Amino acid sequence: MVKIILIQGSLNPDSHTAKLLAATARELDKRGVGNETIDLRDLEMQFCDSRPLREYNESTQTVHKKLAxxxxxxxxxxxxxxxxxxxxxxxxxxxxxxxxKKWAGIVAQAGGKSSYMSLGDLAQILAFESHVTTVQPHVYTTYADYDGDELTSEKARAKIQEMLDKLVACLHAAKEENA
Ligand SMILES: Cc1cc2nc3c(=O)[nH]c(=O)nc-3n(C[C@H](O)[C@H](O)[C@H](O)COP(=O)(O)O)c2cc1C
Known part of the structure; x- marks a missing residue:
């Protein structure tokens, strides 16, 4: 069985990225795909200073193992x-x-509609730093896509489905290739 880790990258206590990721996790649950969310707000995250991994704190070691x-x-x-x-x-x-060399999807939350191209930065960082391949489509939301804590935009919800279809298919294909 494949397992997906969702990484919530906002430290905002009222984060819309967290709401978007929660909607994504619910879709994975519905599909029976194993998943766990790592929320950066819950970590004792230290600054990267190029020390060896073993010298980071316990929280970092635990997260690293989950990702691996x-x-x-x-x-x-x-x-x-x-x-x-x-x-x-x-x-x-x-x-x-x-x-x-693993696979990833991207969901992003912005204040306005004009920053869509910023998602390319994350795809590029993941490709260059970890040889991670990101699947299309990326999902992009703004405040208008929510009603309170709920992601209500049909368009965004459809994009999540499409992104997960691709991601899960790629993970299964990679698993078969390595079997
Ligand atoms: C330092 C900073 C820079 C931001 N830059 C942009 C930006 O370039 N484009 C944009 O659409 N929104 C920008 N925003 C707005 C955030 O994307 C928006 O508040 C979003 O909801 C943040 O996600 P969160 O709710 O999970 O914290 C910025 C916000 C902050 C705090």
Whole structure:
């Protein structure tokens, strides 16, 4: 069975990225796909300073093992200045070796409609740092796509389905190839 780790990359207590990722996790549950969310707000995350992994704290070691044991990822990216938020980039810098040559989907939350191209930054960072391949489509939401805590946009919900179809298919194909 494949397992997907969802990474929630916003430190905002009222994060819409977290709401978007929760909607994505619910879809994985409906499909019976094993998944677990790592929320950056719950971690004792240290700054990446290129020390060996064993010198980071216990929280970091635990997360690293979970990522290494998973086959795929969904990154929840809050858009900051047309790019990836600092905490999420720091997370990837620390854990890049645990994600080597795996597959990922991207869901992103922004303040406005015009920053869609910023998702390309995350795809590029994952490709260059970990040889992670990201599937299309990427999912992009703004505040208008929510009613309270719920993702209500039909378009965004359909995109999540499409993204998960691709991601799960790629994970199964990779598993068969390695069997
Ligand atoms: C430092 C900073 C930079 C931001 N830059 C952008 C931006 O370039 N484009 C955009 O559409 N929204 C931008 N925003 C708005 C966030 O994307 C928006 O608040 C989003 O909801 C953040 O995700 P969160 O709710 O999970 O924290 C920025 C917000 C912050 C705090």
């Amino acid at each position: 044991d998973a086959q795929g990822f969904v990154f929840g990216m809050p858009v900051y200045c047309y790019s990836v938020s600092g905490p999420l980039k720091n997370f990837i810098d620390i854990h890049s070796s645990a994600m080597e």
